[in-house]
Amino acid sequence: MKNVRPTIDLNCDMGELPEAIADGTQEALMRSITSANVACGGHAGDEQTMRATIQQALQYGVAVGAHPGYADRENFGRRELNLSSAQVADSVFEQVRALAKVADNCGARVVHVKPHGALYNQAVRNRDLAQAIADGVARWCPNVVLVGLAGSLMLDVFREAGFEVAAEAFADRRYEPDGTLRSRKFDDALIRDPQKAAEQALAMVERGVVTTVDGSEVALSAQTICIHGDTPGSTAIAAAVKRTLVDAGIRISGLGTTSAA
Secondary structure, three states, rough: OOOOOEEEEEEEEOOOOOOHHHOOOOHHOOHHHHHHHHEEEOOOOHHHHHHHHHHHHHHHEEEEEEEEOOOHHHHHHHHOOOOOOHHHHHHHHHHHHHHHHHHHOOOOOOOOOOOOOOHHHHHHHHHHHHHHHHHHHHHHHHOEEEEEOOOHHHHHHHHOOOOEEEEEEEEEEOOOOOOOOOOOOOOOOEEEOOOHHHHHHHHHHHHOOOOOOOEEEEEOOOOOEEEOOOOOOOHHHHHHHHHHHHOOOOEOOOEOEEOOO
């Protein structure tokens, strides 16, 4: 029987830093990824950065997704807010709709939605918040892929709402023994070494595990792996991850191009 090569998507949060667009960092990242999560006016981003990012994604054949977050630019959407479900749904809807309008004008299609920052991390454990995200997206379009943390409650909620989902793991973040991401308040929350990030990504795809901060291994099953564009040395990290996976015979494919569920 012929062996089937594993397939994985590589995603990156983009359109968040105008300086990364201006200095070529974002374009360099595009060469190593297959899906871009574009900030759409909440925690970051405006019409100009959305357009520039989508145009780069089209140039490099990268799938376009929306990256809605709390409208808290001062804290980059990384501070937990206590909003009602209706407020979250309204905000997500408006942000995704804004990106979709720009994408349409660029001749692109939004194929996935990934929440950002504190909104994402809270929805990992909060069913009502995850449902509010799904409700906001569904008001715009129910036929997109929703991205959430591998093994988390939020994926169950997204599935129950009728969405196709993509379970996400992180090449450049450390994990707690319960499978959640280590808080950024800790100095070791980020993996800055390109080779270590690549080794973590390879273990996730080939063995379905991640080594946590206490040295134990946690099982996970992911369809997409994230490299953060604002992690120091992100371009080198993304290049190392892609190279390592390709060298191992793993196929890299964007969300929306193959089934992500």
